[in-house]
Amino acid sequence: xxxxxxxxxxxxxPHPEWPKLSEAEKATLKEKIKRLxxxxxxxLVAHYYTDSALQNLAEETGGCVADSLEMAxxxxxxxxxxxxxxxxxxxxxxxxxxxxxxxVLMPDLAATCSLDEGCPYELFASFCDEHPxxxxxxxxxxxxxVKARSDWVVTSGIxxxxxxxxxxxxxxxxxxxxxxxxxxxxxxTGAEMIFWPGSCVVHEEFRAVALERLRKVHPDAAVLVxxxxxxxxxxxxxxxxxxxxxxxxxxxxxxxxxxxxxxxxIFNKMRQVAPGKxxxxxxxxxxxxxxxxxxxxxxxxxNSLQNLAEVLESGKNEVHVSAELAEKARIPIRRMLxxxxxxxxxxxxxxxSGS
Ligand code: SF4
Numbered sequence: 001x002x003x004x005x006x007x008x009x010x011x012x013x014p015h016p017e018w019p020k021l022s023e024a025e026k027a028t029l030k031e032k033i034k035r036l037x038x039x040x041x042x043x044l045v046a047h048y049y050t051d052s053a054l055q056n057l058a059e060e061t062g063g064c065v066a067d068s069l070e071m072a073x074x075x076x077x078x079x080x081x082x083x084x085x086x087x088x089x090x091x092x093x094x095x096x097x098x099x100x101x102x103x104v105l106m107p108d109l110a111a112t113c114s115l116d117e118g119c120p121y122e123l124f125a126s127f128c129d130e131h132p133x134x135x136x137x138x139x140x141x142x143x144x145x146v147k148a149r150s151d152w153v154v155t156s157g158i159x160x161x162x163x164x165x166x167x168x169x170x171x172x173x174x175x176x177x178x179x180x181x182x183x184x185x186x187x188x189t190g191a192e193m194i195f196w197p198g199s200c201v202v203h204e205e206f207r208a209v210a211l212e213r214l215r216k217v218h219p220d221a222a223v224l225v226x227x228x229x230x231x232x233x234x235x236x237x238x239x240x241x242x243x244x245x246x247x248x249x250x251x252x253x254x255x256x257x258x259x260x261x262x263x264x265x266i267f268n269k270m271r272q273v274a275p276g277k278x279x280x281x282x283x284x285x286x287x288x289x290x291x292x293x294x295x296x297x298x299x300x301x302x303n304s305l306q307n308l309a310e311v312l313e314s315g316k317n318e319v320h321v322s323a324e325l326a327e328k329a330r331i332p333i334r335r336m337l338x339x340x341x342x343x344x345x346x347x348x349x350x351x352x353s354g355s
Contacts, residue, residue: 005127005197010117012201015296018304029305030057036312037061042082042105044308045071047091048243049265049300054086054308056268065269067243068094068140069155073337075099084312085319086303088113092319093144097326097333104319105311111302115141118198119177125149127174127196134174134194135166138332141200142177144321148328153336156227157242159185161343162336167191180204184227184234200228202297206261208232210283214259221257221280224249229261233282237261250274264295 021029030053037044044063046054055065063084064074068091075083075095082103085092090113092106119138124146128136138150139159147153154162163185166173173191175182177198186193206229215223215236224246225237234240239249243266250258251273260266261282270279284294311317321329 005123007118007123007197008120010114010201012114013298013302015298016301016304018306021305026053026305029309033057033305033309033312034061036309037084040082040312040315041080042084042312043078043080044084044086045074045091045095046085046303047071047087047265047300048247048269049263049297050086050303051265051301051305052268053305054303055265057305058086067155067157069157069242069336069340070244071095072098072140072333075102075104084308086308087111088116088141088297088299089319090116090141090143093321094140094147094333096319096321097144097147097329100321100323100326105315106317106319107304107307107311108302109317109319111299113141113297113299114201115139115177115198116143116146119143119146119196121145121149124176124196127176131172131174131194133172135171136174136176137163137166138176139178139181144325144329146176147332148325150332151335153329153332155242155336156181157244158336158340158343159227160188162339163191163193164189165339178228180230180234181227183231184240202263202295203228203261204230205284205294206230206233206282207284208236211236211259211261214280214283218257218259218280220255221259221278222249222253222255223259223282224261225282226262233261246270247273250277250279262295263297263300265297265300 044058046058046065058065072094076098083095084105085095088111096104136150137152140155167189173193175193176196179195179197182195222238224239227240247269250270257278259280259282267279
């Protein structure tokens with residue numbers, strides 16, 4: 001099925017090289033950003049994979065550092081009239097969709113994601129049209145148009161219970177775009193699923209054989225893996241989960257050492273929650289090979305203190321999603337948020353009829 005789909009080649013940019021700032025320059029820039037955030041009635045929402053300076057600043061200024069599910073939720077509850085999203089484009093779009101009346105700014109609108117880029121609307125919509133009897137479930141890492149074409153949006157933190165819920169209702173699922181996460185969820189739920197053949201260029205870099213070798217050198221280390229990784233890497237994990245789940249695992253597990261297979265930006269939060277623990281990067285192809293990601297997302301790397309300050313000063317890089325598109329895309333996102341809320345409270349929810 002998926003071998004018939006030819007997704008476009010995703011051009012992966014080189015990692016951005018930001019001018020090195022001295023500690024004094026950094027402090028001045030941070031003070032400037034703090035002033036601008038106040039002046040613009042803005043709050044900073046940063047992803048775990050962004051630069052640690054941005055993550056720390058978000059927390060110091062009353063914003064949040066989170067996974068994409070929490071980032072989406074945070075914007076809806078905060079009173080600021082401007083949300084500044086340090087992350088990648090789909091995160092800014094999701095914030096705009098859920099907060100259409102607010103201004104949403106991003107340090108760089110070109111910061112995208114290989115999953116989003118590899119799932120263009122027209123191709124994906126035809127795939128859906130070919131399978132009208134399937135419930136369309138898309139990962140949050142997609143464009144507003146793709147979300148609007150779906151029945152459910154999920155993040156890695158909520159994918160498993162939602163697919164289990166749909167499978168128990170006997171629904172057939174069309175899943176996109178991350179095939180590794182899709183296969184992982186299918187394995188655990190037994191759901192009947194067809195897949196869009198997308199992948200994350202960062203998580204696909206982790207190497208199973210090298211990981212086996214590293215585990216032998218550190219036999220007591222717990223292996224933490226994000227489910228966008230390949231099956232052979234996931235098979236070696238002690239914990240498979242979303243960024244939030246992996247951070248919780250570092251804090252809760254008794255191990256002293258951890259091998260972490262996800263973007264290394266997450267180490268900042270892991271060090272905060274578990275200061276004494278030793279964090280090792282899971283092996284990738286390596287800087288000297290064809291690797292273009294090496295456990296560090298080049299698009300997340302497009303966010304810096306410098307362009308954050310610029311954007312707050314100029315008001316450029318505003319995210320726009322038309323009201324009509326936002327209304328359509330909001331339905332499957334809200335469905336996910338309501339499901340997550342009900343899950344917390346132990347309530348079961350119904351899915352859209354016929355999907
Ligand atoms: S780490 Fe992967 S999934 Fe996350 S934004 Fe980068 S390319 Fe997309």
